[in-house]
Amino acid sequence: MKLKLLKVRDFRQFRGEQSLEISCPRSTSRGVLTLVHGEMGHGKTTLLNAFRWCLHGRSGISDRFSGPAEIINSHVLEFDDNARAEVHLHFEHDGEPIELKRSLTKVQQLSTRKDDYDGHLVLTVTSALTGSTLIHEGDAAQDYVNAIMPQAICELLFFDGEGINKLATKDENPKMGESVRTLLGLKLVESAIKILGGNVLVTLRKDDRESSTGDNRQFKDLRDKKYAELLQINDKKAIDERERAALLVEIEAYAADLKRKAGAKALQVVRENAESRMAEAQKVFLHNEDKLKKLISEKGYVLFSSKLIADGLEITSNLRKDRKIPAPIMTDFIKELIVAQKCICGGSLKPGGLEHDSVSSLLNVAKDAKFHDAAASLERTIGSIRNVLAGTRKEFSDLIELCVVKRAEIVQSRLAIDKVAEQLDALGDPDIDAIERNKAQAEEKRIRLERILAASDRDIYILGEGIADLDRKIKEAMKKSAGNSYAAERVALVEEALIELKETLRRDTDSILPELEKMVNESFSRMVEIPGRVRLTSTPSKKEDEIHIHVSLETQIADGLWREDNANTGKRQCLSLAFISSLVGYAKKRSENTAGFMKAVSGDSYPMVMDAPFANLDPAAKKRFAPQLGGLATQVIAMLNSNHYDEEFEKGLETAPGIVGQRYVLVHHYRKLPDHGLRSIRIAGKDHPIMQLDEGLGYEWSEIRKIS
């Protein structure tokens, strides 16, 4: 598809008829890039939707376009009963010029009938061979458009850049798969298989049976039976082979995953050891803590009375030193003194005398055994407590020491666990055992499938021999009966064509993804500097030959170590662009390089129309991206505002000379100029007005103005 011209008439804010010529390198020998500069509200998104509306009506309009039902210019709608909006799109497909016109009348726009929503579509195609024109209208025109540019593809190629990042999400995978199948001609092969294997084969078999007689009919019935069996086995084999291919991919992925995460297993063992060490230390710590608590509650007083003991010992020692602790008193000696009426000082101890009474009193005191015993007992108690204290203190310090050691062990283990956790986190903390288990299960399944496939091959060989034998017999019988074998030949031809088509479809499907993945990665790495890679994986469908594509973005976290990333909007935007441009590039390459019967149906050249394609990119990425714009497709139309376009971007464009073709600026006409907003923008070194005052007019409108 080669775009030539877009013409709008009273379409939203575009009043009257205005057109946008589209750069087409082959016809104008100019660049592939058509740039449309415009500020917010001046009609960039409207232009994008003019393409989409023209091709697919209201359902084709992008999600972020407000008021999708209000197509006709509001001023015209209000004052003109014959108001109508029109969009013309001129393009070339397969070398044939096509003019597409969609129009919507006031009555249709205001109607509540669904049939009116999309207005009226007319498609005029001019034959490249004869020059004659063919006109399709309504549904026929829409079918024609759908065949060239299905809506799913249109959404991919005519896109709103601010929403494009969502393509790189799982929800959009079916759309991506569908686009791959359509753009690369696989859906056409499927439809050929469906029609040949359906009504056509049934009719030809009926003809064949009716033209046969006697033995020959029996042979044919038997042959048909065998062939039906062969087809069944072939279909089952194709499913098994796909499953085997998927399993091989799965096993390879597990192996690669295990290789990538080889260090994780060792780290997990280190973590397990540290965890068990910590658990053991915690157990011992808690046990000792209990013992310590018990010790304190039972013998704590001893520990707390140590000062008392020390003081007691000092007092008794001082008393002894001062001889205040009663020394053993010799009762008999005192008695002897009293009897002798003599004191030890030499005085008289006459009864009734002072000395006599004092000595007698002293003697009484000395006779107090309790005092003596108490002093002795105090000394013994102090000694005993001292002994207990020594034991308790040792026990206490031992327990404290053990607790400290165990606590240190716990802290150490915790640190080790945290460190390992950090390393494992970088690896995504994989469940290696589960991966190994899954790999083993996939291996087992694959081996089982290999056996089933070998059995299928055997059956196919035997059936093939049987069919060939019957074919010979049928031919001989035909010769003998001088009948015609054309009916049988037709059946055999269709059967063989069916086998070939199915094989082609399977082979092509399997080869597309790795090649496309390579292209997407190359394109992605040109757009972003961070090490990242895109992985395209497919899940084959068992019932239908459909590819479900999963797109994931991985970033490098260490040498040879990649992790699926929750990419930010900018990265997803680049990924989506990389995917679309690669798919378009792949379709073109396939249309040029495919040999054989697929050549006619494989791929095509497609344009890209993008509104604000890199809204979320940083300035450096924008500059890098600018020269890539022209390489995204054979034709690129980009709508830019002053946030997307600046001198740096222009410098980026200059690094790819010749890529820019036509340039346009969207000028908005006001009844009264607003107080804020840019009045003009600088494009390639020149200032261009983007606001214009039209006081006499009763309405505002946007103009598409060509500037180069």
Add this chain to the structure above:
Amino acid sequence: MSKKENSSRENHLKMELKTRLIQEVLMAQKAVLLDANKANSSANVLAIVKRLVPKK
């Protein structure tokens, strides 16, 4: 022409016929996609087969 050569020629012709059938059917299906008026594609494809292997 030897029996072997004859068989090889026959196989070659068969291959060519098969490729032509596939090519024509694919193009016919493509045309059907482009033109809703060509809705009866079974009849088109049947006609292609009958043209390629005519009544003898």
